[in-house]
Amino acid sequence: MTLPGPLNPPPRLLMGPGPIDADPRVLRAMSAPLVGQYDPFMTHAMNEVQELYRRVFVSSYQETLLVDSTARGAIEAALVSVLEPGDRVLVPVMGRFGHLLVEIAQRCGAEVHTVQIEWGQIAPYELIADAMAKVQPKLLAVVHGDTSTTVVQPFDGLAELCARYGTLLYADVTASIGGNEFLTEEWGVDIATGGLQKCLGGPSGSAPATFSPRAVGIINSRKSIEAGIRAEGDAVAAHPIRSNYFDMSMVFDYWSERRLNHHTEATTMLYAAREAARIVLEEGLEAFQARHLLHGRAMLAGVQGLGLEVFGDLEHKMTNIVGVVIPDGVDGEAVRGRMLQDFGIEIGTSFGPLQGKVWRIGTMGFNARQDAVLTTLAALEAVLRREGFGLPAGGGVDEAYRVYAEAAA
């Protein structure tokens, strides 16, 4: 067999639900040389990353760090570190990623209760409150922004409910963090886990996470230091966390001044996470979110201007993604194929009950930009017309321009 040649990806504009085009600054940061695991530069960079992500999460929690996996792994790290077999968990399921929380909690051996909501709607506070009273769970696990439905879940009142029942509050902010308001500490969230590949504009493979002192206390009470590096007096738990890799009590030690060896930190992904947070905070978190709101509104107006129906509860729409109902008689996959092959633009499909019924168009991170929005709308119009779908000429681009003009006025 001959060897494949040098890497040469085709030019793409990634306007789906993520990954999106990484910010070129993040990609450049990833070609920086490595240093050793305990090099003063490395441990200093780890400390910087902690401080940067405290600001992204709006959290003063000491245990704010990176999990060396994709966003999904960080969800598991949070859940498996907290949950012992038999623990009760409550999950409002409003879309695919609620199902994922259920699935992961079940694999932790937890007793999982759900509030099932129609995809595209939020979970009403009253339903969650009723279920909390019944279940009185150890953990309430909530997806903040579920890209499968484009809806963002309000967290009002959840902290008070959790306080009432001694429940920990977990939030999956993979798809929302950075681009949608999320105040970890003010909202009383004990654990939040994210990902780089959405609004933060990096590649997937590293997952920022933040843990409240209360969560850390529960996790550390389960600590068990592995035999190969255990010192006299070190903890050996009776029922240790079921995972070694995702045992956050050991990961906390690794990120602490103690620097107890666990895995070998994924240095290049840490470089990426550091640069991604710097980009957010240079712009300013509020300005960064306002930019997501603006370009998300322009994209929404644009698809409506093309005469397309929008999916889901628009009052609770994520800033960074819109669901578009695939019109009757239009082959959704053919449209996505032409967009990609002929225009180099990726838009997304959806999952489960929405598969084949909804496209998902993202405006996030580096791609929350006017040129990306207008180009996507122009291409979508062109493709739909060639697919035989009648639509107002220029209606998408015009409506987006209108949003931009109003914002500038």
Next chain:
Amino acid sequence: MTLPGPLNPPPRLLMGPGPIDADPRVLRAMSAPLVGQYDPFMTHAMNEVQELYRRVFVSSYQETLLVDSTARGAIEAALVSVLEPGDRVLVPVMGRFGHLLVEIAQRCGAEVHTVQIEWGQIAPYELIADAMAKVQPKLLAVVHGDTSTTVVQPFDGLAELCARYGTLLYADVTASIGGNEFLTEEWGVDIATGGLQKCLGGPSGSAPATFSPRAVGIINSRKSIEAGIRAEGDAVAAHPIRSNYFDMSMVFDYWSERRLNHHTEATTMLYAAREAARIVLEEGLEAFQARHLLHGRAMLAGVQGLGLEVFGDLEHKMTNIVGVVIPDGVDGEAVRGRMLQDFGIEIGTSFGPLQGKVWRIGTMGFNARQDAVLTTLAALEAVLRREGFGLPAGGGVDEAYRVYAEAAA
């Protein structure tokens, strides 16, 4: 708080047990733009990576792929996907990473039996055979090259033992793959997992792994597809794998033609893994290993030429690392500190019973080079002399030169 500045790592020559300096080609590959998760370019690149790593593992196994974690995560992925609670596992423990296998298997709920060997020695075949007869385990888990002791474990006869007792054979090749001979399929190894940050010359954060059809059969018998994407007729196991992220049956589907969504592949780490394998295979796997052998021999001769004692069984020394006994009266950490701060060169310490007693000097991947070897020896001599340790002037460099001259003759 002001923001930290752009990333600006100090120049380092990383001659420890890993991570080592990533090959600049790998770093450059990591700044390539992203593509979507199901872009034809991406799925083609995934297929290329599978074929490249089949050649690195010397394995025809279909299920050869990347685990999106550091090397430690891939060990856990292998063990948790195979082991059900109560399953018997046998682990020969010759160093720190044997302890790690024990620890991970225990967290899977397995009944773990060990053969305990003095650090620095191999596990003799007879001891393993006796234990296999007694335990008759589901899995024999063996570290191939343990950087904590610098020793490489022979696999002769292990496949036959495993066949006798219906045991799966797992090998942790994190530190050995590429730089030491390892013939996955010929040696009857069912599962091998590696890492990029040692001989393969990449950053940590992605872990190549290969699974035999027999291992795949056992893992797939435990398959349970998650609710959010489950189709009619899809598998729901009674005792699913305890992890979702490391459930290899789902990861196999993701890497198969079915492309069933699991995590979002860490694209940039995949780019790195692809380039790392291309570099190995361009040189040729045998030439790549011969290069590791040569520079490892030069480094060994060099430290001996400095009058230093070498740790461990030299007959079974890994090509890519040497253990150096810290001489009486020398402050090991002071020497490492001067090497790093004054010369920009990192050498390693060790763990457990060897902590403070042994330095570890690596010659691997991009750093298995004459200039790296000679520079390290010259710096080590200079530092030891300033620390007041008497040693033959130029003795290290001279001996290394002698090895190179003999090899060239």
